[in-house]
Amino acid sequence: MSYLVLARKYRPRNFGEMVGQEHVVQALTNALTQQRLHHAYLFTGTRGVGKTTVSRILAKSLNCQGADGSGGITATPCGVCQACTEIDAGRFVDYTELDAASNRGVDEVQGLLEQAVYKPVQGRFKVFMIDEVHMLTNTAFNAMLKTLEEPPEYLKFVLATTDPQKVPVTVLSRCLQFNLRPMAPETVHEHLVRVLGTEQVPAEPGALRLLARAARGSMRDALSLTDQAIAYGNGTLAEAGVRQMLGSADRGHVHRLVEALAQGDGRTVVETVEAMRDAGLSAASTLEEMTAVLQAMAVLQAVPARAAQQDAGDPDAQEAARLAALMPADETQLLYSMCLHGRAELGLAPDEYAALTMVLLRLLAFKPAAEDGATEKKTLLNPAPPAEARPPAPAPVARAEPPAVVVAPQLPEPPAPAPMPAPLAAELPPPTSAAPAVQAAGQRLPVVDAPRRPAAPTAPA
Incomplete structure (x- = not known):
């Protein structure tokens, strides 16, 4: 018998086995219990968080016939009836999975929608699951809008995508959207402990912590890395071997x-x-x-x-x-x-x-540089010290200013008067004494009006 990898061997078969997606499990469980079923579901999230797994569990819940063949719609599929076993095996005729990454054209979508006019053959509902739905072309999206809005009562759509931003708004408005969260490292670690305990593989706690961190929120990646680590360590998981395999720093x-x-x-x-x-x-x-x-x-x-x-x-x-x-x-x-x-x-x-x-x-x-044994922060400006730490400012001291000394400017000597005729000289008043050159300090110089000199007579022609 060929070896089945851990990611497929331990894929959840019912909602009780799902880990890390309690908010989605609770919503779907209540809807199935109350029979409040929508006609289209959209599951979003990163790789390896359970989008396809939830789709298959939902298809089993809708078509489960019970162990005695008298079951109905249930949140806990039996896992032993024909519908449950064939859906797990991927050969149930009323459950169709379309990979939109490789079948993204309008012809593939029209071929899928042509089957919608026929009622289920074995099950209670037809379930169309379109994986990576964001890869469809705009024409393909437009071709499925009418059927997606008003499908037959026996038809359910399940869409899954890792990039909901690329899905047209017209499609988003016709679906119930559930966002599957990335797995926390603690959740991945606990699940790996259970899986390796079932497989009876010895593992060191440090090795499992490394694998949980390296998975980056994906449970499928964690199980795939665990498979690789088991082969690398020859059946055991040692921290040193896992660290060397991952190439991570110690x-x-x-x-x-x-x-x-x-x-x-x-x-x-x-x-x-x-x-x-x-x-x-x-x-x-x-x-x-x-x-x-x-x-x-x-x-x-x-x-x-x-x-x-x-x-x-x-x-x-x-x-x-x-x-x-x-x-x-x-x-x-x-x-x-x-x-x-x-x-x-x-x-x-x-x-x-x-x-x-x-x-x-x-x-x-x-x-920061250390100065005098104490570490001080480098700053561009020295902050001012607080008011209570500042030294008291010294009292201002009155400064005695020296008395101002006013120096009288040296007046230029007046030019020698030109000789005047005798009759005019006799009419002029006697000249006054010249002003002193330097006055005492603090006194102003008197302003003396200089006498106007009469114009010189013109010589007779």
Whole structure:
């Protein structure tokens, strides 16, 4: 018998086996229990979160006949009747799955809609499931609008897409939309523990945490990576082997880098980066791991009470709490921002490890300088000290100003008068005495009107 991969072997068969999508399960369960069924459903979400799985479970719930053949519409399909087993096997005649990524034209959609005029052959409802519906052309969307709005009472549409923004609004308005959320790492970790316990595969907790983080919210990716890790570790899951398989940076290197940056030790930073280069670790995964550690540190610095709520058996959480006490909160935020934007610089540099070194050393360049044993922040302007810390201003001292000395300007000597005729000289008044050249200090110079000089007589012709 051929081997069945974990992602297909442990695909949920009913709503009770679904994990991480409680909001969708509750809505569909209540609708099936109350028989309030819509004619079109749209499931959105990233890859591997259960869109196709929910569609198949919904089809089984609508067509389940019960173990004794007398069942009806139910939220808990039996899984043993003909409809349930054939839908799981993918050969139920009244359940049709169309891959819109490869059948995106109007002809394929019209061929599917031509089957809508015929009633179900074996089941209670016909179910048309269109996967990646956003890949259909505009003509194909327009061709299915009328049938999607008013289908026959025995026909149900189930649409699934990873990009609902590309689905026309006219289609969205005709469907009930359910958004399937990405899986939390804790949810993926718990599911992997159950799966590996059933498979009887020994696994280290650190290895499962690595796989849960590497899945990035997709349960199918987590199970596929687990299959690969089992083959890589020859039947066992060791943390060192999984880390080497994923090419992710060792958290020990990341913790050493963060501690060296907190202490301003550039030599340790450079040596650690060189050691990671020799080990062949990815520079991009190093920055990614650093952002995860710094995010945990920032949370602990903002909410110290979270430290008591963390798992005592998680060494990464304990190390994050220790590093959070070494680095100030503002430096943590600065380093997080640099690591986040530094990932975009790796592809621009000729050597990604040179770019990694520059990203890490950039924090040391902006690290506050220590003066007289105390760390002070660099600022462009020195802030004014508070009023209570300012020294009292000295009282103003009256300054004695010297008396002003007024120096009279030196008046130019008047030119010698021209000789006048004797008759005119006799008529003029006697000349007054000249004004003194320098007056005493503080006295004003008198203004003396100079006598007007008569015009010289013209010589007779």
